Amino acid sequence: MSVDHLGRVALARPRRKAGHWRHWLGPATALCDIAVVAGLAYAATVANDLVHYGVLRWDGPARELAGMLAALFLFVNLMRGRYRIERYLSPRGQLTAAFSAWNITLVAFLVLLFLAKIAEHYSRAAILATYLAGIPAVALFRSAIAALVASGNRSGRLTAERIFLIGREKEVMAFVSRAKPWNAGTAIVDLAFLQPTPAGRDPRAALAADLAAAAASCRAKRPDAVFIAVPWSEHETIEACVDAFMTMPVAIHLAPERIMSRFERPHVVSAGGLPSLRLTRAPLSPAEIACKRGFDILAASLALVLLAPLLLLIALAIRLDSPGPVLFRQRRHGFNQETFRIFKFRSMTTTEDGAVIAQARRNDPRVTAVGRVLRRYNLDELPQLLNVLAGDMSLVGPRPHALAHDREFQRKIALYARRHNVKPGITGWAQVNGLRGETDTDEKMADRVAHDLWYIDHWSFSLDLLILFRTLFSPKAFRNAV
Numbered sequence: 001m002s003v004d005h006l007g008r009v010a011l012a013r014p015r016r017k018a019g020h021w022r023h024w025l026g027p028a029t030a031l032c033d034i035a036v037v038a039g040l041a042y043a044a045t046v047a048n049d050l051v052h053y054g055v056l057r058w059d060g061p062a063r064e065l066a067g068m069l070a071a072l073f074l075f076v077n078l079m080r081g082r083y084r085i086e087r088y089l090s091p092r093g094q095l096t097a098a099f100s101a102w103n104i105t106l107v108a109f110l111v112l113l114f115l116a117k118i119a120e121h122y123s124r125a126a127i128l129a130t131y132l133a134g135i136p137a138v139a140l141f142r143s144a145i146a147a148l149v150a151s152g153n154r155s156g157r158l159t160a161e162r163i164f165l166i167g168r169e170k171e172v173m174a175f176v177s178r179a180k181p182w183n184a185g186t187a188i189v190d191l192a193f194l195q196p197t198p199a200g201r202d203p204r205a206a207l208a209a210d211l212a213a214a215a216a217s218c219r220a221k222r223p224d225a226v227f228i229a230v231p232w233s234e235h236e237t238i239e240a241c242v243d244a245f246m247t248m249p250v251a252i253h254l255a256p257e258r259i260m261s262r263f264e265r266p267h268v269v270s271a272g273g274l275p276s277l278r279l280t281r282a283p284l285s286p287a288e289i290a291c292k293r294g295f296d297i298l299a300a301s302l303a304l305v306l307l308a309p310l311l312l313l314i315a316l317a318i319r320l321d322s323p324g325p326v327l328f329r330q331r332r333h334g335f336n337q338e339t340f341r342i343f344k345f346r347s348m349t350t351t352e353d354g355a356v357i358a359q360a361r362r363n364d365p366r367v368t369a370v371g372r373v374l375r376r377y378n379l380d381e382l383p384q385l386l387n388v389l390a391g392d393m394s395l396v397g398p399r400p401h402a403l404a405h406d407r408e409f410q411r412k413i414a415l416y417a418r419r420h421n422v423k424p425g426i427t428g429w430a431q432v433n434g435l436r437g438e439t440d441t442d443e444k445m446a447d448r449v450a451h452d453l454w455y456i457d458h459w460s461f462s463l464d465l466l467i468l469f470r471t472l473f474s475p476k477a478f479r480n481a482v
Contacts, residue, residue, distance in 0.1 A: 045065050045123065398455065422459070
C-alpha cells in the first residue's frame with residue numbers, strides 16, 4: 001500500500017492467511033526459542049557425559065538443564081516484549097537484543113544455582129558449551145525471523161497491525177504522507193472522511209451521519225485499530241469519534257500532530273497522577289548517570305596509572321620539540337553549556353583561546369613535528385583523562401568544541417546546542433565513524449552533529465563500550481586526522 005501521485009491511498013486487501021500468521025508468529029517464535037535453547041543444553045550435557053564419563057545419559061541433568069535454561073530464556077524474552085511482531089519489522093538491533101537476553105538468561109541461571117545450592121549437580125563444561133554455542137544460534141535465529149517478517153511485510157502477506165483511518169480528507173492524507181504507516185508493518189484497510197457541513201444543516205447531525213457510516217464500514221473491515229486524524233484542538237469532534245468506535249473491539253488512537261514527527265519516542269506518562277504527553281526525556285536517568293560516572297572514574301584512573309610512562313615520554317618529546325607549555329588548556333562548553341577548561345597535549349605552535357580560532361587543517365604549518373604524530377593517533381587527547389576524573393567530561397560523548405566554534409555552528413545548525421545535554425567525551429560516535437578533523441563545510445559539521453544526537457537518543461552502556469573498543473581498534477577512528 002502507498003500514496004500514488006494523485007494522493008490516493010492504496011488500501012490493503014483482506015488477507016485471511018496474513019491475519020492467521022500474524023497472530024501465530026509470537027507463539028511460534030517462543031516455541032522455536034524453547035527448542036533451540038533446550039536442544040543446545042541437552043546436546044551439550046549428553047556430549048559432556050560421553051566425553052568425560054564414557055556413558056550416554058538421556059535423562060537427569062540433561063533434561064533439567066535444558067528445561068531450566070529454556071524456561072528462563074522464554075521468561076526473559078516475554079518480559080522484554082520480544083514476541084510481538086513489531087519487534088521484528090527492522091533487522092536493526094536484533095543481534096544486540098538476542099545477545100542481551102541470552103546473557104541475562106545465563107546470569108539468572110547462575111544466580112538460581114547459587115541460591116538453590118545445586119551448582120555441583122551440573123557440569124560447568126556443559127553450561128559453558130551451551131552458552132558459547134547459544135550466542136551464534138540465538139543470533140542467527142533472531143536474524144532469520146527478522147528477515148522473514150520483513151519479507152512478509154514488503155509483500156503484504158504479514159502485517160503487524162491493520163488500521164482504519166477517519167478524519168477530514170486533508171488531515172488523513174497529511175498523516176498518511178507523513179507517517180507512511182506501511183513502512184512500519186501497518187496495513188490501511190479503509191478510510192472514512194468527515195465531510196464539510198452543508199450550509200443550513202446542523203453540524204452535529206452531519207457529523208453523526210458521517211460517523212455512523214464510518215462505524216459500519218469499520219465493523220465490516222474488522223481492523224485492529226482506528227486512527228482519528230483530527231486536529232487535537234477540536235475536542236468535540238474527537239469525543240464524537242471516540243464514542244462512535246468505543247463499542248467495537250479495536251484500539252483507538254489519536255493520529256499524532258505534525259510536531260510529534262520530530263521526536264522518536266513520545267509517549268503518555270503520569271507523574272504524580274498528572275498525565276502528559278512527553279515528547280523527550282532527559283538523555284540519562286539518575287541510575288544511568290551513576291553507572292556511567294562510576295565507569296568513567298574507574299576506567300580513567302586505571303588508564304592514567306597504566307599510561308603514566310607514555311604520558312611522561314610524550315611530555316618530554318613536546319618539551320624538546322618546540323618552545324611552549326606541555327599542556328594546552330582551552331575553554332569549552334560542557335554539560336548544560338557550562339564552561340570548563342579542557343586539557344590537551346600541545347600539538348601546535350599556537351595556543352588560541354579567543355573570540356576567533358582557526359581550525360587545524362591538513363598540512364597546517366602550526367602543527368609541530370611531535371604534534372602531527374600525537375594528532376594522528378589521538379594521543380593529544382590523553383590528558384583529558386584528568387577532565388574525566390574532575391567530572392567535566394566523560395570517556396564517551398560528543399566531542400567539545402572551542403567556544404568560538406560553538407557560537408558559529410549554533411547559529412547555522414538546528415539543535416546544535418542539544419549536544420550539551422550530556423557530558424562531552426574524549427571519544428564519541430561521530431569520531432569512530434570517521435568524522436574527525438577539520439569541519440570546513442556546514443555539511444561536515446551537520447553530519448557530525450547528527451551522529452552526536454543519535455548517540456544521545458540511543459545511549460546505553462553497551463554502546464559506550466562499543467565506541468571505546470572501536471576507538472582503539474577501528475581504522476575509522478584514526479581517519480581524517482590533521
